[in-house]
Amino acid sequence: MAILVKNIKQLVQAEPKKIKFRAGKEMQHLPVIDNAYLLTVGDKIKDFGPMEELSKIDLNKIKEPIEVIDASGRMVFPSFCDSHTHIVYAGSREVEYIDKIKGLSYEEIAKRGGGILNSAKRLHETSEEALYEQAWQRLEEMASYGTGAVEIKSGYGLSTEDELKMLRVIRRLKETSPLTIKANFLGAHAVPLAYKNNPDEYVDLIINEMIPMVAAEDLADYIDVFCDKGFFTCEQTERMLMQGIKYGLRPKIHANEMACSGGIQVGVKYNALSVDHLEYTGDEEIAVLRGSETMPTILPGAAFFLGMVCAPARKMMKGGLPVALASDYNPGSCPSGNMQLVLAMGSIMYKMLTEEAINATTINTAYALGEHETVGSITKGKRANFFITKPMDTIYYMSYGFGSNKVEQYFLNGKRQ
């Protein structure tokens, strides 16, 4: 199957080269082609350019049937990449949320056995099949809002058996979903109650049992740790990351959400692909991140939902850093995987220009997923993952029109969904 989208008002993130990410001032640069076409063949992007160059292509050479779509008045975007989610979970936690409204903090709810431990209990009682079904629904909804690639973490198991159960669900999603999926082992999401008085013993369990078993079944691409005040210390994090790396798992970690915890420094030291959350990021952390291979990733949905301070996105970009924006879709701090909303929040809450927010939700999150070679931009040879918007005058509507679904049609691997 081939698809030719013609008369595109603007083709967004049309990047001839395969780049890694955009950083600093470069984040204000967004390649856009006015009055453009996009041609996909099979599951890949074959060609794109201004309409006046379409006649140069010999369409007769394409062996497959071509579906022609007229996108007059509409934009075409590469699908969003969401590099941080926890979408395998059992049920929601709206009852706890009422405690939050009444004034309890995230940490206080966690201390009462709520929060992540509550989700772990529910996950334990839920079958693999039911978990798969629930996660599938979430993926479908995310795709309908324009997402084409997703990282999914474990971390609601907190026992060897249940962590493996979660990761097997993620593997099945990988095998069956048209979205590109990466699996992240987050055994160190919280300390289970049984280890409350001896968290190091739980860290030992992760190191000596979970990581080797996860690797033996090849169930994860990455390793994650919630390295923060009230969760895991830097020292514990280092021990777990070292073992993960030994077993081929590159770190992508939760850091600096609750405090200047040293998590960013640990992440960079172990060459993490990303450090995520970053509400507490100062000059020292920015200096450590500069020139590293680690993508600073902000999760606006979680900051919004929990009423936290905003990570200093502008300061980070001024300091020359790239910034990525992901959803953090999870039952406790962000029950939404809507990347259009994340993009708009980037502008509304973090004062990111539309160009910056689009880079932050496409190419920069593609890097933070480890998939910048295959997704995140309209580039020849990349996966044909894209969406056509509803009629739109300018790309700035993406920053402005929050809350509505601006996607009219979406395509993954060259197929209409």
Ligand code: NIG
């Ligand atoms: O990324 N910060 C840690 N973990 C999740 C929250 C998970 C939960 O509350 O269930 C997050 O926000």
Ligand code: FE
């Ligand atoms: Fe998270």
